[in-house]
Structures are given as structure tokens and as C-alpha cells.
Amino acid sequence: MAKTKQAAARSSPRPWPFLALGLWLGSGGTGFRAPAPASVSRVAAAVQQSEAQALFASLCAACHGSVGAGDGPAAAALRPRPASFKDSLFQVGRTDEQLAAAIKGGKPPMPAFAQQLTPVQIRALVTYIRAFGPPRRKP
Numbered sequence: 247m248a249k250t251k252q253a254a255a256r257s258s259p260r261p262w263p264f265l266a267l268g269l270w271l272g273s274g275g276t277g278f279r280a281p282a283p284a285s286v287s288r289v290a291a292a293v294q295q296s297e298a299q300a301l302f303a304s305l306c307a308a309c310h311g312s313v314g315a316g317d318g319p320a321a322a323a324l325r326p327r328p329a330s331f332k333d334s335l336f337q338v339g340r341t342d343e344q345l346a347a348a349i350k351g352g353k354p355p356m357p358a359f360a361q362q363l364t365p366v367q368i369r370a371l372v373t374y375i376r377a378f379g380p381p382r383r384k385p
């Protein structure tokens with residue numbers, strides 16, 4: 247289950263080819279009218295989310311469940327059990343920094359992932375975990 251940083255990098259899509267394609271299209275490579283630059287960063291964000299989805303499925307879902315409900319196959323044996331990311335009290339009770347710190351440093355019995363994941367991957371996972379929760383209202 248433990249994947250190295252290199253393995254994760256190899257198996258997950260990188261944004262650069264998409265960005266390069268976007269820039270090439272933007273420069274009129276095909277004569278095709280390019281989408282506005284804003285949609286290039288939207289593509290990059292989408293690539294990051296699909297990477298986060300793949301990382302979550304391979305590194306986290308065994309405990310946290312495939313949709314973050316805290317009910318992965320390994321969860322029953324854990325004390326404490328992982329919380330459900332779908333729970334609004336879980337979501338409002340933690341800042342993004344706290345979620346990132348837990349992923350980086352671990353929270354027993356959860357292992358630390360600082361050696362396996364880059365800061366960008368950890369940030370993408372935080373965004374991914376937020377998406378399990380109820381839609382957040384703007385203050």
C-alpha cells in the first residue's frame with residue numbers, strides 16, 4: 247500500500263503536458279481560437295483534483311472509505327476510528343492548515359505522509375477532503 251513519492255509521481259498525471267498544450271493552442275498552433283487563459287488554470291486545477299482522487303483511493307481509502315465516510319475496510323480495527331469527512335461538524339471544526347498538518351505528520355493510528363507526498367499533493371488532498379463535506383456557505 248505504501249507508495250513512494252516517485253511511484254505516485256509516475257502513476258499520476260502531471261499538469262505540464264496540459265499546460266504546454268494550452269500554451270501551444272493559445273499561441274495559435276492550430277489556427278483554433280484558444281480558450282481564455284483562465285480556462286488553462288482551470289484545466290490545471292482539474293488535473294490536480296484527479297491526482298488527489300487517485301492518491302486518496304490508493305493511500306487513504308482503506309481507512310477513510312472511498313467517499314470519505316470513515317468506513318474503509320481497515321477502519322473497524324482502528325481506535326479511534328476515522329471521522330467521516332462528510333460530517334459538517336468535522337469540516338467546520340478544522341482549518342485547512344490543521345487538515346494538512348494531520349496528513350503531513352499523521353495522527354495515531356494514522357501514519358504520517360510527509361515522506362511520501364509533496365506539499366502540492368497534500369494541498370490537493372485537503373481540497374479533495376473538503377469536497378466530501380456539505381457545500382460551504384460563504385461567511
Ligand code: HEC
Binds near residue numbers: 308309327344346356
Ligand atoms: C491506517 C489508516 C489510515 C490511513 C491509511 C489514513 N488515515 Fe487519515 N486518519 C485515520 C484515523 C484513525 C484518523 C483519526 C485520528 C484521530 O482522530 O485521532 C485519521 C484522521 C485524518 C484526518 C483528520 C485529522 C483531524 O484533524 O482530526 C485527515 C485530514 C486525514 N486523516 C487524512 C488522511 C489522508 C489524506 C490520508 C491518505 C493520504 C489518510 N488520512 C490515510 C486513519 C488513516
